[in-house]
Amino acid sequence: xxxxxxxxxxxxxxxxxxxxxxxxxxxxxxxxxxxxxxxxxxxxxxxxxxxxxxxxxxxxxxxxxxxxxxxxxxxxxxxxxxxxxxxxxxxxxxxxxxxxxxxxxxxxxxxxxxxxxxxxxxxxxxxxxxxxxxxxxxxxxxxxxxxxxxxxxxxxxxxxxxxxxxxxxxxxxxxxxxxxxxxxxxxxxxxxxxxxxxxxxxxxxxxxxxxxxxxxxxxxxxxxxxxxxxxxxxxxxxxxxxxxxxxxxxxxxxxxxxxxxxxxxxxxxxx
Amino acid sequence: xxxxxxxxxxxxxxxxxxxxxxxxxxxxxxxxxxxxxxxxxxxxxxxxxxxxxxxxxxxxxxxxxxxxxxxxxxxxxxxxxxxxxxxxxxxxxxxxxxxxxxxxxxxxxxxxxxxxxxxxxxxxxxxxxxxxxxxxxxxxxxxxxxxxxxxxxxxxxxxxxxxxxxxxxxxxxxxxxxxxxxxxxxxxxxxxxxxxxxxxxxxxxxxxxxxxxxxxxxxxxxxxxxxxxxxxxxxxxxxx
Numbered sequence: 001x002x003x004x005x006x007x008x009x010x011x012x013x014x015x016x017x018x019x020x021x022x023x024x025x026x027x028x029x030x031x032x033x034x035x036x037x038x039x040x041x042x043x044x045x046x047x048x049x050x051x052x053x054x055x056x057x058x059x060x061x062x063x064x065x066x067x068x069x070x071x072x073x074x075x076x077x078x079x080x081x082x083x084x085x086x087x088x089x090x091x092x093x094x095x096x097x098x099x100x101x102x103x104x105x106x107x108x109x110x111x112x113x114x115x116x117x118x119x120x121x122x123x124x125x126x127x128x129x130x131x132x133x134x135x136x137x138x139x140x141x142x143x144x145x146x147x148x149x150x151x152x153x154x155x156x157x158x159x160x161x162x163x164x165x166x167x168x169x170x171x172x173x174x175x176x177x178x179x180x181x182x183x184x185x186x187x188x189x190x191x192x193x194x195x196x197x198x199x200x201x202x203x204x205x206x207x208x209x210x211x212x213x214x215x216x217x218x219x220x221x222x223x224x225x226x227x228x229x230x231x232x233x234x235x236x237x238x239x240x241x242x243x244x245x246x247x248x249x250x251x252x253x254x255x256x257x258x259x260x261x262x263x264x265x266x267x268x269x270x271x
Numbered sequence: 272x273x274x275x276x277x278x279x280x281x282x283x284x285x286x287x288x289x290x291x292x293x294x295x296x297x298x299x300x301x302x303x304x305x306x307x308x309x310x311x312x313x314x315x316x317x318x319x320x321x322x323x324x325x326x327x328x329x330x331x332x333x334x335x336x337x338x339x340x341x342x343x344x345x346x347x348x349x350x351x352x353x354x355x356x357x358x359x360x361x362x363x364x365x366x367x368x369x370x371x372x373x374x375x376x377x378x379x380x381x382x383x384x385x386x387x388x389x390x391x392x393x394x395x396x397x398x399x400x401x402x403x404x405x406x407x408x409x410x411x412x413x414x415x416x417x418x419x420x421x422x423x424x425x426x427x428x429x430x431x432x433x434x435x436x437x438x439x440x441x442x443x444x445x446x447x448x449x450x451x452x453x454x455x456x457x458x459x460x461x462x463x464x465x466x467x468x469x470x471x472x473x474x475x476x477x478x479x480x481x482x483x484x485x486x487x488x489x490x491x492x493x494x495x496x497x498x499x500x501x502x503x504x505x506x507x508x509x510x511x
Contacts, residue, residue, distance in 0.1 A: 071351075100366050103359050115471045220468060227449075227473060236454070236470035241373045243464035246483055253476040 005092065006214040011200075014215045018203035025209065030255060032207045032263070035154070037270040039162045047163025047184075051155040053207065055145035060155035061138050062163040062184075066172060069125070069132040077124020077132040081110035083139035083152065090144040090210075106139060108149055108194065108237060109156050112223025113137075115234035116192035118157065123185035131172055133165070135184065146210040149221055153194035154267070160184060161271060192225040192234055193263050197252050204248065206259065217242045220252065224260045231257045278433035281441050287485045289425060289437040290398075292493065294405070294500035296413050304414025306500065308406035310437055312396035317406035319414040322384035336381035340369040342390040342403055349395050364400045365390075371404050371424065371457040371467035377417040386416060397443040397453070401426045404457050404467065409497050413504065421497050423490035424457035424467060427482045429474055434481045436489055449473045456486040460494040 014024075021029055033054035041048045045061035069076060083106040085093040113119065124133040137159065139152045167178035197204050198216035208216060223235035233256075238244060278286065290311030299305035302318035309315070325331045342365045344353045357365075368390065376386070388410065390403040404424035412418055427436045431448035438453055445451040452472025458465045474482070 100362065103362055104366075107359065107363060111471045115473065117473075224476070230475055232449075232473040233476055233479070234471065234473060236468055237367070238465070238468040239367075239370065241370050243374050243459065243466045244468070246463050246465065249465065249468070249479060249483065253479050256476055 006211055010211065011215040014212060015201045015203075018200055018205060023205070023212070029203060029205045030259070032259075035263070035266050037154070037158050037267070039158065045159075045163075046166060047159045047161070049155050049158035049162060050142075051151050051158065053147060053151045053154075054209065055143060056147055056151050057142040058148065058151045058155045059140050059142055060152065060159040061140075062159050063136045063138065064163075064166055064174070065134045065136060066126065066131055066168065066174060067134055068130065069128075073121070074129040075125045076121040077119075078121070078134040079110065079114055079119060079137070080134055081106040081113070081137045081139065081156070083109070083141075085144075086140060089141040092144070092210075104237070104239075105149055105152060106137075108221055108223070108235065109137065109139060109153050111235040112153055112192040112194050112225075113156060113160070116190050116223065116225040116232070117227065118160070118187050118190045118192055118225070120185040120187065126168070126172070135160070135163075144210060146208045146213040147196060150194045150196050150207065153192065153223065154263075157191055157193070158267075158270065160186060190225050190227060191264065191267065192223050193260055193267075194221055194223045194235075195256055195259055196221040197255075199242070199244065199248065204251065204255075216240075218244060220244060220249075222252070222256060224256055226264075231260060278430065278435075280430075280435060282439065284435075286433060287427075287436045287488060289489050289492065290439060292496045294409065294496045296409055296500045297504040302410070302414070304410040304412070304416070306406045306409035306413060308402050308409065308497075310398050310402050311439060312394055313398045313402045313439075314393040315390060315399060315402040315406045316393060317388060317390045317403060317410040319386060319388050319407070319410040319416070321386040321414075322381040322416070323387075325383060325385040331383040333382050335378040336384040336386055338369055338373050338376060338378060338386050338388065340365045340372065340388045340390065340407070342368055342392075342400065344392045344395055344399065348392045364403075367467055367469060368400065368404055368407065372407055372411065372422055374464060374466050375408065375418045375420050375422050375459060376411060377419065380417055386411070386414075395440075397438050397440045398426050398455075400424075400467075400469070401437075401455050401457070405493055405497065409501060412497075412501055420459040420461050421494060422457050422466060423460050423493040423497070424455065425486055425489040425493060426453050426455040427485040427489070428453040428470075429472060429478075434478065434485065436485045454479075454482045456482070458486070458490055460490060460497075
């Protein structure tokens with residue numbers, strides 16, 4: 001990957017260790033770090049969450065806006081995901097116009113949520129053709145110790161699930177003074193989770209630390225959710241100059257439903 | 272809802288059938304290499320300039336050349352005019368296209384240089400990134416850049432439960448049952464090396480095999496069309 005900053009020596013060591021199924025922090029190749037979720041990190045947001053996976057930390061906030069619908073979906077609300085890789089979160093991040101990683105992160109979070117059907121966009125319509133809600137998901141990494149995409153996607157669903165739909169005044173503007181009780185129109189069963197697999201040599205690993213992530217050569221991210229009792233992949237994106245083999249993809253297809261169950265169980269504890 | 276077996280496609284194609292392919296090489300005489308590739312109503316043109324010295328100098332890599340891709344839609348290629356200039360979508364597609372093409376190109380042969388690949392979509396009817404990759408792969412070959420293979424790209428996917436290939440716009444907007452899934456893939460023509468994978472929609476993990484089976488089969492057809500076009504360069508004089 002283009003931002004490779006790890007030394008060749010570390011990379012070679014990691015490659016050898018991965019081939020033996022070992023990692024610096026003692027985890028197995030597919031073991032995830034401990035997950036922690038905290039809600040309501042900003043009272044001014046309609047919903048918010050902080051996610052920690054090891055030393056990686058991301059905060060996500062939801063804001064709602066009203067506006068006119070798109071002409072091709074007059075009876076549907078909208079979703080907008082944005083994110084910024086703040087120089088606060090890593091010596092690797094720099095101020096200035098967004099680089100590729102800053103563009104890709106919100107797009108991947110967006111696609112996993114949108115395609116899963118977690119949000120009922122028709123219920124976000126206030127008046128057909130005139131007024132609809134836009135759900136805005138803002139993702140901010142606070143400390144990047146690897147696997148920011150997966151952490152952000154968990155943060156986004158947690159924040160969405162905690163979010164409240166504000167009340168409107170008579171002229172159709174948001175009235176923050178009015179007490180709001182309604183939740184967002186979300187599916188009770190669909191919860192998209194993203195899994196990024198990283199490859200170094202012939203080894204596939206999950207949930208890398210920053211160092212491991214920088215040593216790896218290829219990444220492929222999948223969004224997966226439950227849909228009518230079946231597991232469904234909702235999004236996929238491969239990153240990096242090196243190709244993947246069919247065998248890698250088939251192996252991932254066997255791992256991913258199991259990992260989804262595992263994380264799903266962990267998440268339910270926090271919801 | 273139609274079941275897998277009886278699913279009828281809007282344009283009457285077989286489930287694993289791509290749209291009609293058109294491939295031409297040498298469409299931009301000024302370029303070092305160029306090509307157009309169409310899947311039905313989706314038309315992409317690609318031009319390659321380089322290898323040429325990369326400026327600013329600090330961006331040069333003394334170990335290998337840089338492949339730089341710019342993909343975008345022409346403003347009139349879609350019903351609702353696309354504002355000219357790169358969007359976040361086109362920046363993402365440019366980058367994944369770079370990664371899709373790079374494994375085929377011997378960049379070590381050209382240190383300190385850049386190979387610029389320009390891809391523009393004249394007419395968009397779904398599958399623009401895959402058409403663009405096919406065009407760019409031919410344009411690179413036409414420019415005489417050493418390559419270990421051609422890159423072939425196609426987007427199989429799903430409508431409801433039926434796995435189909437090369438979705439057109441109407442199929443991409445299908446919204447019954449499991450809806451529409453678009454699974455763009457690129458691979459080295461003669462090797463088991465996948466260089467692009469991008470998907471959105473709904474597909475069961477165990478069905479991804481079916482996507483790869485179709486992609487492999489379709490890529491053989493695309494490869495033949497690419498080779499044929501490269502042997503019949505439209506404008507051989509235009510090439511330097």
